[in-house]
Every structure is written in structure tokens, then in C-alpha cells.
Amino acid sequence: MDYLLTEQQTMIRDLARKIAQEKIKPVAAHYDETEEFAWPIMKILADSDLFGVYLPEQYGGLGGGIMDMCLVTEELSRACGGIALGYAGTGLGTLPILLHGSDDQKKKYLPDIAAGKRLAAFCITEAGAGSDAGSIKTSARKEGGKYILNGTKQWITNAGEAEIYTVIALTDKSKGIRGASAFVVEKGTKGMEFGKKEKKLGIRASATREVIFTDCEIPAENLLAREGMGFIVAMKTLDTSRPGVAAQAVGIAQGALDCALEYARGRVQFGQPISSFQAIQHMLADMGTQVEAARALAYATARMVDSGAKSVSKESAMAKLFASDVAMKVAVDAVQILGGYGYMRDYPAEKYMRDAKITQIYEGTNQIQRNVIAANMLKEALKK
Amino acid sequence: MASITILLDQCTGCTLCLKACPFGAVHMANKKAVIDMAKCTLCGACAGACKFGAIELKDLSGPKRDLSAYKDVWVFCEQKKGHIQSISFELLGEGKKLASKLGVKLCAVILGSGIEPKIAELSERGADKVYLVDHPALQFYQDDPYTEALVKLVEEYKPEIVLCGATTIGRSLISRVAIRTGAGLTADCTGLDIDGKERLLLQTRPAFGGNIMATIVTPRHRPQMATVRHKVMQEAGIDKGNKAEVVRKTYPEEVFKSRTRLIETVEEISETINLSEADIIVAGGRGLGGNEGFAMIGELAKVLNGAVGASRSAVDAGWIPYSHQVGQTGKTVVPKLYIACGISGQIQHLIGMQSSKVIVAINKDPDAPILKVATYGIVGDALEIVPALTREFRRLLGKK
Amino acid sequence: MNIIVCIKQVPNTTDVRIDPVTNTLIRDGVESVINPFDAYAIEEAVRIKERCGGKVTALTMGPPQAETALREAISLGCDEAVLVSDRKFAGSDTWATSYTLAAAIRKIGDFDVVLCGKQASDGDTAQVGPGISAHLDIPQVTYIKKILQISAQGARVERMTEEGYDEVETPLPCLFTVVKEINTPRMPSLKGMMRAKSAKPVKWTAADLEADPAALGLEGSPTRVLKIFTPVPRKGGEMLSGSAADVSKELAELLKDMVV
Structure with a gap:
């Protein structure tokens, strides 16, 4: 069916298809078998500018939108749903910054994401909070110019591989989910660790791990939007x-x-x-x-x-x-x-x-x- | 400027030219041939195919050059570390036939350092004359001194024909010599013959990926130069009684100057025989499923004293290094026996091996293209048949 | 460092099919692509630029539609593109082709490295690269599989041989022809594709090259195609059938004389 894509979208789809068919399809079974994270493919996607299709031009992107991201995700998934998730999971982890970040936060994180230099991940799910996302327990306590995170996020796509994590944690437990806030935590922050890699039925080329925060200190400027907006x-x-x-x-x-x-x-x-x-x-x-x-x-x-x-x-x-x-x-x-x-x-x-x-x-x-x-x-x- | 014209009075609309055109540049309109000049490359295939003289290819403007000063058939004899490469003997074998058809001498040309003892070898392979340039700068191949020395020889002695191996050295050298001497050069000839009337070298080579053959000539330039791949021509026999005349040439030092410098020559140790030299090749493709499959192929190759080849998809899958790849982007091979195991036979692969004398193909898919070119075809699982075949040959050859 | 990479547009052999009746190539609908070997030359040119700075100019001789190949080269990282196109070039053999490309390179002028694929997949001659260096009278190193070091002072490269490789040192400017082993070409980038879309390749005709008209096209070509013919197709032979053990026995018997 003709979806009347723009010229740029057609270009994006065709390039994503070419990479998927020529580079991903031949190795899909290998990564499924070994459960390795397909870094060589991420490098190809990065060099081809595909990570930036939905990000604004002023942050190094190509100025497209979710439609552009969908075209890429679809074509990559057609070859391997697992490898595609390295891309799509980064999109998910990036959206909180794109939708709610300040200009400074966008300037800080989006160019690297657009260039595919750093992958992202979104952390909400916990052992006791799946469909009932409102019952998360991870907390963020404000102390001076920083927040201190404690808690464990579960089944986080791209965890361990990504470098930029957007995390939902409670800043005010008394308010329940209305006391949740969103933060950016960078890999390598002290007090942030990853659990073992999960063994899965499918999308085995995708990395799924726990993200564990133990008195993990992050600067207050890493708060996205305002407290309580999480x-x-x-x-x-x-x-x-x-x-x-x-x-x-x-x-x-x-x-x-x-x-x-x-x-x-x-x-x-x-x-x-x-x-x-x-x-x-x-x-x-x-x-x-x-x-x-x-x-x-x-x-x-x-x-x-x-x-x-x-x-x-x-x-x-x-x-x-x-x-x-x-x-x-x-x-x-x-x-x-x-x-x-x-x-x-x-x-x-x-x-x-x-x-x-x-x-x-x-x-x-x-x-x-x-x-x-x-x-x-x-x-x-x-x-x- | 050259031009091509359809003489409408002569054209009968027979469409022979349309079929002959390798570029799809001819179509019919009102039952006459029409040439699309955007596609035409003036190759002349249509003019050759036309039986009615209806296609006129004009290109021979200017006076005809006097070519009579050029005579003899030369073979550039490649040596490495003082050893004459076997391709040279193959070219001497072919050169002898051409020389006798033309009634001229067969001359071997050898460049190197301390290669005087090699004259006897060239002599007994049938050379009537040996041109020898011996200089330390020629010990190893370097483009500049080799080109200069060969150009000097060609300019002074004016050969009619120069044959050269289509090796990495041969192709690099002869291309430059052809430019410098204004010679015609045709690569990878699979057939050479003489047109007695015009004294032209008829050079037949595969074109357009090997599905069409083209015969190329050099009508108005001399020398006529051609390269030939390894194993295409029959090696010259040995005649100990033949004594060649020897011409030793020395040149001023500047002829031997090289802008490039060879730092070192590295030979990569290979367990098996060089693919393009091998008489027997056992090759594997995607159907082998992985490294284990290639281990089986290796066993069979070992028993047969052959080399291991591979299709591109097997190389791309990382089962075997690129140096084993046969086909368009790999090596072209002409072994006596080619055993293709689990190779479907994409056109790119066939291009690289379809001139093998005997082809055996083992493939699960009865419709695999490889089975259509195979001398012996077997529909079945290579992983079962290859080990069985290895056992058979081991028994047959009395190997343990 | 200024790098010129010579490319050729060729029919995509993965599309090529053979007419089963006439046994000729079916060229209709065959896509034109950059000669596969030239893709390695483009990639290497871009890598040299990334290492040493400078710019990469893609050069091709061909019909006007060869501009597509130049645009693709730009999407793969080349900065500029030159199309040499004229009816006067029709019928060029490797002598005239290398003469014409050398004339174009002289006109481009300032260059340190000329890169070519080792051969084109349609002609398979491997003669044009060395031909260009001969016309330009610059050193060449053919079949290179690795650039060990490169700077304005010169380059050290590995040249593939039948037995292994040679390490060779050369001053610049120099012409290199590259083999597949040298790199893995990158995929085009979206930004490159957009640049390619708006790029305007320079177009030169025979007159622009200030070349000797007698050295161009069919007239400048020493060789002529006398005839083109379809080889007798290789016929499929015998099909063997039976159990693995049976066919192996039969086959070994048939091949006995060849293997001893």
C-alpha cells in the first residue's frame, strides 16, 4: 500500500531496509543463538544517522518524528526483532528527555543519542510493579544539590549496554505515584549496578537486565520536568x-x-x-x-x-x-x-x-x- | 569522430544485430534496425553480426600505419626468487603455435637478477630467442624498473605480439607497458589464434561476466598484447636439444630507478595448495551449515591433494577466509576437477569456476543452478555424501 | 590530502539472468550499480580523509546516467564528484579510457592519491588503474590490501601477491588499486544521502579536457571488438542417484583417473 511517505521518509525506510536485509538478516540467527548484544550493528545504524531520524535538527537529528522512528523500527524488526530493540529501546529511553527535558538537558544528551554514540534505556518496571506501574518502590531522596536513588528496576531493555537511563522514582512516597519524578542517570554513576542478563524466549539479541541503585547520587539538574511529574x-x-x-x-x-x-x-x-x-x-x-x-x-x-x-x-x-x-x-x-x-x-x-x-x-x-x-x-x- | 550508421537500403529487418548487441542498444522500428546512441558503445558487435552489410562502423580515419617493422612473438616470463613461474611455460606453449602460424620467432623475455642460469630452461621450452636483462634492481618485481626495461626492449626490437600472464605482476606491468608503447592490450584471453591474411592476433575472452565471448583484435597498432590466466593454455613440452639465441641487454642506471621501494616480501603459509594453481578444488557453500561442514571439505581436499574453495555466502558467514572465495569477487579457477558441495551456483559463483574441466555438484535442491553445469550431479545432503566420498577415495588411493 | 577515486557504473550482476532460449544476457530491468570493487576504493578514500584530512573527489567516465553512481559515492562520504561524459568517448578501450581519466585527473589538478578498484566487474581487465598511472607518469601500487601508514611524505602499503603480500613504500602522488580485503565499505548515511541529493557533479566533455581528439573513444583505442558470440552453454551431465554410499562409490569410480 502506498502510504504517501515524504521523500525523506522514503529514503529513511529504504536505508533501514538495506541495512536490515544486508547486515542484520545474515546475523540474526547468530545473535539469537548466542544472546550477544549486536554492537557491530548498532555501529552501522549510528554511522548511517538512523538514531537521529526523530530528533530535532538543533540537537543533531534529522528533524523527523515518531513516524520516521516507526519506519526504521519496522524495517529492522523485519530482519530481527531483538536487534531492532537496541534501536527502539533507545528511542523509548530518549523520549522522556525529548518530551520533558529542558533545553540544557536536550543539548547535553540528545546529540550523542542522535549520533548513536550512546544508547538509552527507560526504567520503570520493578518486581512488584508491572502492569500496576503505580506501585513502584524505587526512591529518590533530595539532599542538597543532589538526589540519592535506591531501589531495583527489573527487565530493563538495553540495561548494561546503554549509557543514558531515564528512571522513574518516588521523590515523595507519601503521595504514592503522584510523588514520582523522572531522572536521567548516566552509566558509571557510583551506586548504579546491573543484574545478570536475563534469559528470554525471544528477542534474545536484546539485553535485558536489572538496574540496581544503592545510594546512587545524581546531580539535582538530572531531574526531568518537576518533582511529582514522573x-x-x-x-x-x-x-x-x-x-x-x-x-x-x-x-x-x-x-x-x-x-x-x-x-x-x-x-x-x-x-x-x-x-x-x-x-x-x-x-x-x-x-x-x-x-x-x-x-x-x-x-x-x-x-x-x-x-x-x-x-x-x-x-x-x-x-x-x-x-x-x-x-x-x-x-x-x-x-x-x-x-x-x-x-x-x-x-x-x-x-x-x-x-x-x-x-x-x-x-x-x-x-x-x-x-x-x-x-x-x-x-x-x-x-x- | 567515429560513427555508426544503419544503411536502411541494406537492412532487411532480420534482427540479427538486435540479438548481437550486448548493450541492448538496438531496437526495430518499421522493420529496420535503429541504434539508441545513448546506449551504444560502438563496440561493433552488430556490424559483425549483420549478414547484409547494413551497418557501417566508421572509425579508421587517418593513414594506415606501417606495421611491417614489427615481428616475432614474445612471452614475458615471470620469475619470482629466480624461479620461472609455470604460467610462463604455458605461454611459451601457446606462443610457439602463434609464432609458427606467422612464420616468426618465439622469444622469451626475462628480467631479474642473477638469472643467467635460467636461459637453459627457457631454451628447452622452445624459445628461439631469449631477451635477458640482468640487474640487481630487477631481483624483485617493482613497477618502475620493470616497465622501463620492457618498454626499452619493445621499442628497440618491435615484437608483433607480447603475451603475459594475467597474474598480479603481469597485469600491473603489461598495462603500463601497453600505454607507454601505444599497444593494444586484451586481458584474460581464453583463446588465441592468428588471422593469416591480416596477421592479426585473434584474442577471444569472456565478456560481460563470462556469458558472452568476444573476439578482440588490434588492427592498426603494434605490438598486440594479451594476458592469459593460469591453466588456460597447455604448457610447452621440454626439448633439451633446442638452443635459443640469447640477447643480453644492459641499460643506463636511470632505467632501473624505482620510485616505490619494496620493504619486504611476506609469504603467508597456507596449509593447502594455492587455489588458482590447484588441479583439484573441493568447494563448499551455505549448504554445509558451518565450520564442521568445512572441516569435512578440508578432509576430502586433503585426500585428493586439492585445494579448498568456497562460495561468497560461506565466506560472508565467516566459515572460511576470503582467500578461499571462488567467483566474481573472489578468484577465477580452472581446475581439472571442481567438486561443489552445498553450493547453489549463483551466477557470480559460476563465473569463477564454470571453465573447470569436470564439475561435480552435490546439492539438496534439485533445481540448484549448479546442477545444470555439472558434469556429474548428485541431489543429496553434502554433509552425508562428502564423508562417504572421502572414505571411497581414501580406499581407492590407498591412503590411511 | 586530496584523494581522487575513480569509479565505474556497471550492471548489477545479482540481477543478471540468462535467457534460456537464446542463452544471452537479459539486460532489461538490470539495475546499474557502482562496480563492487570500486566500493572498497571509495571506502578507503574516505578513511584516508578521516585520518589525514583533505577531500575526496569521485571521478567517473560514462553516459549521463552515470551521475547516479557519483551521487551514491557522495552519500558514502565523497566530497565532490566529476562526470566525464561525451559521445566522443564511445568505443573507448582500456587505453583510451585510462587516457581520458588521466586527462580529467590532470584537470582536477591538485591530488596526492588516486584510488581505483582492482578491476571492474563487467570488463574484468584490471588495466585501467595501471593505465592511468602510466599516462600520469606517477608511481603505482596495485592490489593493495592494507595502508599501513600514509602522510604527505608518502605511504607504506601491503600489496597482495599470489603467495602472500609485499610491503611497499611509495612517495605521493601515487595510484593504488585496492582489493576486497582492504576494508568493509560502510552503509550510506542519511546525511550523506541528503548531501548527494542536492550535490551537483561537475560535468566535463571532451573539449573541457584539452585532450588529443585522436586519443579518445574508438579512434584512440588500439583494440576493436571483431565479434561477440555466445559460448556453447555448458551442458549438464549425468545425474547420479542412490544412497550416499552408493553414489560415492559410483562417483569415485568415475573420477578415478583424474585423482590419481
Whole structure:
């Protein structure tokens, strides 16, 4: 489908596709197997300026928006959802600074991020605070010109690899989540440590670790927005980033579909390619239609974000929900089309299936997304 | 300026020229050929293909040069550390045929330091004459002194034809000599012959990635220079009775000056035989699945006393170093036997090995292009067949 | 340090298919790309610039559409681009091509290094690089796989040989031809692509080069194509079938005379 991309967006998509197909696809199985972080690929993405597509030009970016970031994320995920997360996770970690940072904070952090010199990570989840993000325990105590952080963040994407962390912590425990604030913590700060690397079902090339703060002192100027704004920073960040998760899901789904289509055309059974059987054709038709619908919703939402819409909670939840469900379904069907080969690690189909699953879980489970969507719908109905 | 014209009266619209054009520059309009000048490179393929004399290629303006002063067939004989390279003997074998067709002498040219003893070797390989320049500066190859010395020889003795190996040294040297002497030069010839009437060297070489052959001539310039790859021509036989006339040349010191300086020559120890020299190559591709697969290939190559080759995808996957790559961006090989294991046979690979005398292909996919060029094809898993084959040959050759 | 990198636009062989009936190349729809070997020359040129400062000029001779290759070179880090294009160049063999490129390099003027790929993937001659250095009368080192050191005073490089490599020292200006082993070319960058989009390559015709008209194009080319023909396609031979042990036995028997 023609999404009427701008000339610059077409360039971005084509370059991301070229890198994904030529550089990432050949090594996707390797990184999945070894669970190493794909630094050589991050270097390529950095040198190609892709880290800066959604950042303003005055901070070294290319002046695009979330749509541009989605195009890159989708193409990278089409080759490997795990490696793509090194990119997308940096986007998530950067958004709090981009959306709520002061000019000085932006000047300090964004140019390095745009140049891909430093990766970023976003830290909210804790052992006891998953879907219930409001129950975080990590604290930030103000003492003179600094804050002292204590607590443990869990399942942090890019943790250990990234150098810039945006962290949600409580500055006023008495206020609960209304007492949360957002901070920037740089890797190497005393009192900041990382837990062991998690072993995962999918997106195994992505680094997931605990981030542990023990009397970790950071300068007061690292506070983003104001004290007490932490939850709003987090919610706004997630609303803005969800089209990116949708794009990742679309990419994974497209990758699985590519794999199924190629296999179906080449695989001969009963004396003919299995793509000539209607049973396979109908599966492919459904997969293709679902992927396109998910992409259309993801792009529409990304463009809505870029247009400066006031609230995108409902739409970005819809995009994330729909695209991730499509990714899971299409990936399962791709494995089915490949049959026994699909179950084997020799072919990438099973990896797409393992990678797809996370998109239904992280950045808000799909159950939480449905809550958000329904709540917004009911709120809108009330206003009428 | 050169030009090409379709003589509409002669053109019958037969489309032979259209098929002959390697650049897709000819199309038909109103049943006559039309040349798209944006695509045409004036290569003349269409004019050669036209049976009706309807295509006129004008380029031979100016007076015809007198070429009669040029005679004899020369072979530049490459030596390294005083050893004459086997490519030189192959060229002497081919040069002999050309010289006898022309009724001229076959001359060997050798540059080096302390190489006087090598004259006998060139003599017994059939050279009628040996031109020798012996100077310390020529001990190792350096572009400047080699170019100067060879240019001097060519200018003084005016050979009709100069053959040179398409080696790293040969290609670097002869390209410069051709420019300096205004000679025509054709690379990587796979066939050489003489047009008796015009005394032209007919140089046939693969063009456009090896799918088309082109015959190249040098009508108005001398010498006619050609390079030939290793193993393409038959080595000259040994005739101990042949005694060549020897011409020893000395030149002033400035001829031997070099702007570049050789600091050292490093030989990289390779366990197996040099790929382009090997008579037998066992090559592996993506179908081998990894390093273990290549270990199997290595075993088979060892038993056969052959070299290990690889497709680009196997090299890109990091299973084997680039120096083993066969194909367009790797090496071109012409072994007697090429065993392709788990190589699908992309065109880029075929370009590099399809002139092998016997090709064996083992591939899971019955539609793999490699099977279409194979002398013997086997549809099956290379990982099963290669070890079985290794056992067979081991038994057959009585190796342990 | 001013670096000139000579590139050529060639048909992308990954697109090339053979017409099964006529056994000729199907050229329709074949994309034009930068000669794969020249990509290494571009990358090395940009790396020298990054190390020593200066600028990289990409130079090509070809039809007007070769401008695409120059734009790509800019997206890969070249600073300037020169297209030498004229009907008068048609029919150039390697002699006339290297003459024309050398004339263009003289006109560019101030240069320290000329870089070329070791050969072009369509012609495969490896003659143009050395030809240029001969016309310019500058030293050359061919088939280099590593630049050990480079400065205004000169360069030390490794030249690949059949047996290994030579370490060679050369003064500048010098011409190098590079092999694949020298580097891994980078991907284009978005900023480079944008620069490429707005870049205006310099265009020179034969008249601009102040070259001898008799040395250009077909007239300046000593060689002529006499004929082009399709080689007899290599026919597929025998297919062997059976268990791994059976086919191995059969094959070993067939090849026995070749391997002993």
C-alpha cells in the first residue's frame, strides 16, 4: 500500500531496509543463538544517522518524528526483532528527555543519542510493579544539590549496554505515584549496578537486565520536568512510544510473512509448489491483509502523534494491541506453513514466533491496552 | 569522430544485430534496425553480426600505419626468487603455435637478477630467442624498473605480439607497458589464434561476466598484447636439444630507478595448495551449515591433494577466509576437477569456476543452478555424501 | 590530502539472468550499480580523509546516467564528484579510457592519491588503474590490501601477491588499486544521502579536457571488438542417484583417473 511517505521518509525506510536485509538478516540467527548484544550493528545504524531520524535538527537529528522512528523500527524488526530493540529501546529511553527535558538537558544528551554514540534505556518496571506501574518502590531522596536513588528496576531493555537511563522514582512516597519524578542517570554513576542478563524466549539479541541503585547520587539538574511529574512523564512517554511497538510488531509479522511466502513458492509437495494449494493461499491472503491493516493503524497513529495531538492514549493503545496480536498470529501461521521445517531452528520462522510474543506483553500488556482503550471510549461517550 | 550508421537500403529487418548487441542498444522500428546512441558503445558487435552489410562502423580515419617493422612473438616470463613461474611455460606453449602460424620467432623475455642460469630452461621450452636483462634492481618485481626495461626492449626490437600472464605482476606491468608503447592490450584471453591474411592476433575472452565471448583484435597498432590466466593454455613440452639465441641487454642506471621501494616480501603459509594453481578444488557453500561442514571439505581436499574453495555466502558467514572465495569477487579457477558441495551456483559463483574441466555438484535442491553445469550431479545432503566420498577415495588411493 | 577515486557504473550482476532460449544476457530491468570493487576504493578514500584530512573527489567516465553512481559515492562520504561524459568517448578501450581519466585527473589538478578498484566487474581487465598511472607518469601500487601508514611524505602499503603480500613504500602522488580485503565499505548515511541529493557533479566533455581528439573513444583505442558470440552453454551431465554410499562409490569410480 502506498502510504504517501515524504521523500525523506522514503529514503529513511529504504536505508533501514538495506541495512536490515544486508547486515542484520545474515546475523540474526547468530545473535539469537548466542544472546550477544549486536554492537557491530548498532555501529552501522549510528554511522548511517538512523538514531537521529526523530530528533530535532538543533540537537543533531534529522528533524523527523515518531513516524520516521516507526519506519526504521519496522524495517529492522523485519530482519530481527531483538536487534531492532537496541534501536527502539533507545528511542523509548530518549523520549522522556525529548518530551520533558529542558533545553540544557536536550543539548547535553540528545546529540550523542542522535549520533548513536550512546544508547538509552527507560526504567520503570520493578518486581512488584508491572502492569500496576503505580506501585513502584524505587526512591529518590533530595539532599542538597543532589538526589540519592535506591531501589531495583527489573527487565530493563538495553540495561548494561546503554549509557543514558531515564528512571522513574518516588521523590515523595507519601503521595504514592503522584510523588514520582523522572531522572536521567548516566552509566558509571557510583551506586548504579546491573543484574545478570536475563534469559528470554525471544528477542534474545536484546539485553535485558536489572538496574540496581544503592545510594546512587545524581546531580539535582538530572531531574526531568518537576518533582511529582514522573508518572505523567512515564505515561506520555509510553503513549508516544507505543506506535513504535506496533511498528516492531508489524516488522516481525512482515518478516514472518516474507519467510512463509518464499517457502510456499519453493516447497514442492504432491508434485507442485504448496503455494498453488488454496489452503495455503488463503492463509497467505489473511496474513497479508492483517499485516497491512496493522501497518495502516500504526502509521496513522504515528502521524497523529507527530501532528501534535493532545491525547493519543486510546489510538496508540489500539495500534500496539492490534499490531502485536497480528504479529503473534501471523508468526504462528508462518510456522504452520513451513510445517516441520518451521519448527526447526534452521529456518527463521520459529524465531519470528518467539520474538512476536513479547510485543503482546511489554510496554503494557494487551490486557492493559484494552483497559486503556475501553476507559477512553467510555470517557468520550460521557462527554457527548 | 567515429560513427555508426544503419544503411536502411541494406537492412532487411532480420534482427540479427538486435540479438548481437550486448548493450541492448538496438531496437526495430518499421522493420529496420535503429541504434539508441545513448546506449551504444560502438563496440561493433552488430556490424559483425549483420549478414547484409547494413551497418557501417566508421572509425579508421587517418593513414594506415606501417606495421611491417614489427615481428616475432614474445612471452614475458615471470620469475619470482629466480624461479620461472609455470604460467610462463604455458605461454611459451601457446606462443610457439602463434609464432609458427606467422612464420616468426618465439622469444622469451626475462628480467631479474642473477638469472643467467635460467636461459637453459627457457631454451628447452622452445624459445628461439631469449631477451635477458640482468640487474640487481630487477631481483624483485617493482613497477618502475620493470616497465622501463620492457618498454626499452619493445621499442628497440618491435615484437608483433607480447603475451603475459594475467597474474598480479603481469597485469600491473603489461598495462603500463601497453600505454607507454601505444599497444593494444586484451586481458584474460581464453583463446588465441592468428588471422593469416591480416596477421592479426585473434584474442577471444569472456565478456560481460563470462556469458558472452568476444573476439578482440588490434588492427592498426603494434605490438598486440594479451594476458592469459593460469591453466588456460597447455604448457610447452621440454626439448633439451633446442638452443635459443640469447640477447643480453644492459641499460643506463636511470632505467632501473624505482620510485616505490619494496620493504619486504611476506609469504603467508597456507596449509593447502594455492587455489588458482590447484588441479583439484573441493568447494563448499551455505549448504554445509558451518565450520564442521568445512572441516569435512578440508578432509576430502586433503585426500585428493586439492585445494579448498568456497562460495561468497560461506565466506560472508565467516566459515572460511576470503582467500578461499571462488567467483566474481573472489578468484577465477580452472581446475581439472571442481567438486561443489552445498553450493547453489549463483551466477557470480559460476563465473569463477564454470571453465573447470569436470564439475561435480552435490546439492539438496534439485533445481540448484549448479546442477545444470555439472558434469556429474548428485541431489543429496553434502554433509552425508562428502564423508562417504572421502572414505571411497581414501580406499581407492590407498591412503590411511 | 586530496584523494581522487575513480569509479565505474556497471550492471548489477545479482540481477543478471540468462535467457534460456537464446542463452544471452537479459539486460532489461538490470539495475546499474557502482562496480563492487570500486566500493572498497571509495571506502578507503574516505578513511584516508578521516585520518589525514583533505577531500575526496569521485571521478567517473560514462553516459549521463552515470551521475547516479557519483551521487551514491557522495552519500558514502565523497566530497565532490566529476562526470566525464561525451559521445566522443564511445568505443573507448582500456587505453583510451585510462587516457581520458588521466586527462580529467590532470584537470582536477591538485591530488596526492588516486584510488581505483582492482578491476571492474563487467570488463574484468584490471588495466585501467595501471593505465592511468602510466599516462600520469606517477608511481603505482596495485592490489593493495592494507595502508599501513600514509602522510604527505608518502605511504607504506601491503600489496597482495599470489603467495602472500609485499610491503611497499611509495612517495605521493601515487595510484593504488585496492582489493576486497582492504576494508568493509560502510552503509550510506542519511546525511550523506541528503548531501548527494542536492550535490551537483561537475560535468566535463571532451573539449573541457584539452585532450588529443585522436586519443579518445574508438579512434584512440588500439583494440576493436571483431565479434561477440555466445559460448556453447555448458551442458549438464549425468545425474547420479542412490544412497550416499552408493553414489560415492559410483562417483569415485568415475573420477578415478583424474585423482590419481
